Amino acid sequence: xxxxxxxxxxxxxxxxxxxxxxxxxxxxxxxxxxxxxxxxxxxxxxxxxxxxxxxxxxxxxxxxxxxxxxxxxxxxxxxxxxxxxxxxxxxxxxxxxxxxxxxxxxxxxxxxxxxxxxxxxxxxxxxxxxxxxxxxxxxxxxxxxxxxxxxxxxxxxxxxxxxxxxxxxxxxxxxxxxxxxxxxxxxxxxxxxxxxxxxxxxxxxxxxxxxxxxxxxxxxxxxxxxxxxxxxxxxxxxxxxxxxxxxxxxxxxxxxxxxxxxxxxxxxxxxxxxxxxxxxxxxxxxxxxxxxxxxxxxxxxxxxxxxxxxxxxxxxxxxxxxxxxxxxxxxxxxxxxxxxxxxxxxxxxxxxxxxxxxxxxxxxxxxxxxxxxxxxxxxxxxxxxxxxxxxxxxxxxxxxxxxxxxxxxxxxxxxxxxxxxxxxxxxxxxxxxxxxxxxxxxxxxxxxxxxxxxxxxxxxxxxxxxxxxxxxxxxxxxxxxxxxxxxxxxxxx
Amino acid sequence: xxxxxxxxxxxxxxxxxxxxxxxxxxxxxxxxxxxxxxxxxxxxxxxxxxxxxxxxxxxxxxxxxxxxxxxxxxxxxxxxxxxxxxxxxxxxxxxxxxxxxxxxxxxxxxxxxxxxxxxxxxxxxxxxxxxxxxxxxxxxxxxxxxxxxxxxxxxxxxxxxxxxxxxxxxxxxxxxxxxxxxxxxxxxxxxxxxxxxxxxxxxxxxxxxxxxxxxxxxxxxxxxxxxxxxxxxxxxxxxxxxxxxxxxxxxxxxxxxxxxxxxxxxxxxxxxxxxxxxxxxxxxxxxxxxxxxxxxxxxxxxxxxxxxxxxxxxxxxxxxxxxxxxxxxxxxxxxxxxxxxxxxxxxxxxxxxxxxxxxxxxxxxxxxxxxxxxxxxxxxxxxxxxxxxxxxxxxxxxxxxxxxxxxxxxxxxxxxxxxxxxxxxxxxxxxxxxxxxxxxxxxxxxxxxxxxxxxxxxxxxxxxxxxxxxxxxxxx
Numbered sequence: 011x012x013x014x015x016x017x018x019x020x021x022x023x024x025x026x027x028x029x030x031x032x033x034x035x036x037x038x039x040x041x042x043x044x045x046x047x048x049x050x051x052x053x054x055x056x057x058x059x060x061x062x063x064x065x066x067x068x069x070x071x072x073x074x075x076x077x078x079x080x081x082x083x084x085x086x087x088x089x090x091x092x093x094x095x096x097x098x099x100x101x102x103x104x105x106x107x108x109x110x111x112x113x114x115x116x117x118x119x120x121x122x123x124x125x126x127x128x129x130x131x132x133x134x135x136x137x138x139x140x141x142x143x144x145x146x147x148x149x150x151x152x153x154x155x156x157x158x159x160x161x162x163x164x165x166x167x168x169x170x171x172x173x174x175x176x177x178x179x180x181x182x183x184x185x186x187x188x189x190x191x192x193x194x195x196x197x198x199x200x201x202x203x204x205x206x207x208x209x210x211x212x213x214x215x216x217x218x219x220x221x222x223x224x225x226x227x228x229x230x231x232x233x234x235x236x237x238x239x240x241x242x243x244x245x246x247x248x249x250x251x252x253x254x255x256x257x258x259x260x261x262x263x264x265x266x267x268x269x270x271x272x273x274x275x276x277x278x279x280x281x282x283x284x285x286x287x288x289x290x291x292x293x294x295x296x297x298x299x300x301x302x303x304x305x306x307x308x309x310x311x312x313x314x315x316x317x318x319x320x321x322x323x324x325x326x327x328x329x330x331x332x333x334x335x336x337x338x339x340x341x342x343x344x345x346x347x348x349x350x351x352x353x354x355x356x357x358x359x360x361x362x363x364x365x366x367x368x369x370x371x372x373x374x375x376x377x378x379x380x381x382x383x384x385x386x387x388x389x390x391x392x393x394x395x396x397x398x399x400x401x402x403x404x405x406x407x408x409x410x411x412x413x414x415x416x417x418x419x420x421x422x423x424x425x426x427x428x429x430x431x432x433x434x435x436x437x438x439x440x441x442x443x444x445x446x447x448x449x450x451x452x453x454x455x456x457x458x459x460x461x462x463x464x465x466x467x468x469x470x471x472x473x474x475x476x477x478x479x480x481x482x483x484x485x486x487x488x489x490x491x492x493x494x495x496x497x498x499x500x501x502x503x
Numbered sequence: 504x505x506x507x508x509x510x511x512x513x514x515x516x517x518x519x520x521x522x523x524x525x526x527x528x529x530x531x532x533x534x535x536x537x538x539x540x541x542x543x544x545x546x547x548x549x550x551x552x553x554x555x556x557x558x559x560x561x562x563x564x565x566x567x568x569x570x571x572x573x574x575x576x577x578x579x580x581x582x583x584x585x586x587x588x589x590x591x592x593x594x595x596x597x598x599x600x601x602x603x604x605x606x607x608x609x610x611x612x613x614x615x616x617x618x619x620x621x622x623x624x625x626x627x628x629x630x631x632x633x634x635x636x637x638x639x640x641x642x643x644x645x646x647x648x649x650x651x652x653x654x655x656x657x658x659x660x661x662x663x664x665x666x667x668x669x670x671x672x673x674x675x676x677x678x679x680x681x682x683x684x685x686x687x688x689x690x691x692x693x694x695x696x697x698x699x700x701x702x703x704x705x706x707x708x709x710x711x712x713x714x715x716x717x718x719x720x721x722x723x724x725x726x727x728x729x730x731x732x733x734x735x736x737x738x739x740x741x742x743x744x745x746x747x748x749x750x751x752x753x754x755x756x757x758x759x760x761x762x763x764x765x766x767x768x769x770x771x772x773x774x775x776x777x778x779x780x781x782x783x784x785x786x787x788x789x790x791x792x793x794x795x796x797x798x799x800x801x802x803x804x805x806x807x808x809x810x811x812x813x814x815x816x817x818x819x820x821x822x823x824x825x826x827x828x829x830x831x832x833x834x835x836x837x838x839x840x841x842x843x844x845x846x847x848x849x850x851x852x853x854x855x856x857x858x859x860x861x862x863x864x865x866x867x868x869x870x871x872x873x874x875x876x877x878x879x880x881x882x883x884x885x886x887x888x889x890x891x892x893x894x895x896x897x898x899x900x901x902x903x904x905x906x907x908x909x910x911x912x913x914x915x916x917x918x919x920x921x922x923x924x925x926x927x928x929x930x931x932x933x934x935x936x937x938x939x940x941x942x943x944x945x946x947x948x949x950x951x952x953x954x955x956x957x958x959x960x961x962x963x964x965x966x967x968x969x970x971x972x973x974x975x976x977x978x979x
Contacts, residue, residue: 061605061606065826066586067586067599067604067708068707068708070740102821104825106842295871296874297818
């Protein structure tokens with residue numbers, strides 16, 4: 011049993027960590043990468059299988075073009091350079107859930123290289139390089155529990171065998187567990203925007219291995235690294251890295267040496283354990299896959315895929331700040347998912363004054379969500395609701411005070427704004443006499459505007475409509491107000 | 504009916520014209536197999552049920568007076584490295600001793616669609632690794648011409664079955680000479696098509712970038728008929744090529760006058776048996792009298808072909824054979840306490856010595872630190888070999904050589920000397936490495952009445968020309 015090492019603040023400050031991340035992302039294709047079996051998660055074990063993904067003798071792989079398209083889309087979103095020709099290679103190793111005894115992957119000529127992700131680190135911007143992005147097939151799953159004879163036997167489910175994956179490898183440029191967390195968050199956000207994966211860590215559609223070493227600050231040469239596997243949330247990766255950095259520093263400070271090895275993270279204990287050392291490391295004997303032709307992404311398909319690339323979160327945030335005059339923070343909240351950002355923009359653009367929609371989100375919605383501890387995705391008021399309320403305020407149909415009351419009601423009853431508004435909507439004043447009375451008062455108290463109107467500046471009628479609606483608390487029938495005002499404002503009235 | 508006279512066309516005509524039935528023919532062949540094969544050992548598994556069902560189907564067509572498909576009612580057999588749905592397929596190995604595939608190899612399915620009656624599965628060297636058929640885990644095959652001699656390999660069963668009239672035609676596979684060399688040893692025709700011409704789907708892989716399926720038959724015309732049947736793009740094999748498949752048979756009769764035939768000096772040097780040399784030289788003379796122009800050429804990198812082949816082929820084999828791990832199908836060693844022990848015992852007991860030798864050679868050639876010196880270097884030499892042929896084919900239409908440096912050797916003669924065995928493929932491996940088609944046609948006998956083969960090599964996707972030359976030679 012490893013005990014949690016302890017190190018002094020001074021020791022910690024003496025070293026700097028160097029972290030590189032390898033992320034595997036499952037692509038949401040309908041079928042597998044080398045056969046036409048369904049790639050769906052959750053089917054009964056060994057039902058989505060065929061000679062190809064079972065690795066039966068004589069079966070051959072045929073590349074799924076959709077998987078290529080998705081991988082290229084992700085690579086473009088991560089600012090990678092797409093290699094026009096890339097080569098599939100066999101990675102040879104024995105494992106019971108690897109049916110062919112090799113994984114079809116890419117090695118020295120990957121699909122894409124030289125990408126980057128922008129992250130915020132301690133308040134400033136930093137670019138983390140992506141060394142490579144390549145396509146490969148997933149292996150099956152070994153099931154060590156859940157069967158009556160699980161104590162003696164391992165069962166194998168090959169439904170996942172052949173599901174398309176992309177592996178995204180960062181440069182050794184991540185300097186802290188927080189940066190690793192931020193890098194992963196940004197990557198997930200970008201990939202979700204492209205729609206090529208659901209990045210669901212529980213279902214294993216996003217998996218991450220971390221390489222970490224420490225070196226005395228100022229030293230250029232890397233220290234000996236360890237690889238951490240089996241981490242299934244971003245938070246755990248941050249924690250595992252933190253543990254591992256402290257462990258390595260403690261080893262070095264006590265005069266020891268770091269062993270190059272693979273370590274497993276145990277999230278329950280918050281510790282990493284040695285799994286295998288470099289001496290036991292595999293020689294994967296990579297060589298070009300003779301059953302597949304070189305993968306060519308020609309200019310035409312390159313352009314087509316580029317065309318289908320959506321606006322990415324970072325660019326979208328910048329544009330939204332400019333377009334709607336919102337804060338960086340709110341832009342971030344509104345772009346948390348592509349769906350939300352799309353909903354917001356659709357509602358805002360359909361509204362009379364898009365900026366007012368943004369304003370209401372910022373001034374009225376966010377605070378209430380925060381107070382209730384709700385994510386924006388589960389807000390009772392939809393973006394359409396916000397847009398409707400903005401229009402009502404804009405036309406003077408409701409006052410700011412009424413809006414606040416109605417928003418409170420929405421949160422209280424967990425109902426969207428249009429429903430609440432319909433129910434709580436104040437009775438309209440349709441009695442001409444009552445409306446005329448208000449109009450008369452307004453005309454009497456605004457002689458200057460009356461004079462302007464009669465001098466020919468007909469647009470001033472808007473001012474009067476607004477004043478009348480305000481005085482009636484939005485309850486006067488707007489059409490009647492317009493008609494009656496037009497009459498009353500004439501000199502002979 | 505004299506079985507020796509049964510070519511594909513004659514067999515089909517007999518069934519079509521109802522002089523016999525496909526069922527009677529199949530029964531007849533099974534009787535002959537029962538009588539002779541105990542001595543020869545060509546068959547590993549008989550697929551009687553499947554054969555008789557197909558024969559009945561063909562007979563029903565014939566009875567209705569319908570036109571039979573091109574191979575209608577023709578008894579054929581398949582090398583045991585091609586998977587057959589519901590029919591045990593062992594690849595000549597203990598590790599697949601009880602393996603019954605759930606799907607059909609594309610080439611086999613195409614043969615059956617064309618009306619062929621598949622009698623059974625043919626013996627071969629384990630995983631097609633060998634030149635004498637002595638590496639079969641089950642039993643060696645004996646040469647029907649001389650039972651003390653080998654039939655060649657690895658498609659020894661495929662050649663012997665045709666030679667002994669136990670099938671009208673067969674499918675074999677060629678990775679380093681495995682169709683042409685046994686065809687030459689047994690006195691039949693063997694055709695290796697261009698790489699990519701015939702789908703490899705369902706062919707148990709030995710060396711993926713080399714493996715090819717092709718016919719063994721009594722005549723060049725029969726080989727052409729079978730090639731026409733199995734050739735063409737298959738969406739299940741990415742390396743199969745969408746090149747139009749000509750009607751080889753109708754092109755067979757074209758005159759060979761004026762064709763330029765290259766004779767590479769490297770194929771007539773040391774190690775070539777005198778009787779073989781004489782027979783091949785006589786054959787070349789005959790082609791000259793038919794109007795072919797004989798052109799001396801050089802293929803300067805020939806001497807590197809064998810070492811290059813044994814690096815590329817073994818490297819790919821080491822990976823292709825990894826799937827035989829005892830986990831999902833085939834043989835699994837009992838009593839293993841750990842996973843790695845199960846792997847080691849299964850593969851240690853399941854594979855024969857030659858297969859293990861090649862897996863180790865290949866794994867070594869691919870391992871870290873050796874890859875550049877072996878595998879990568881071999882691939883570069885492969886390019887040089889391809890350039891040799893590209894240069895030669897600027898000057899000539901086809902190349903003629905001996906198929907094998909010797910006639911069939913004795914059983915046991917080379918089993919203890921793997922290198923001597925490897926040299927049996929010296930004239931055939933290069934075409935495998937380069938991807939071009941080649942055919943072996945009988946061209947005489949030794950004093951001991953052992954067959955000798957003439958090899959004709961052609962340009963990529965130009966099987967038509969080598970079939971044409973082979974046919975002209977055979978008919979005159």
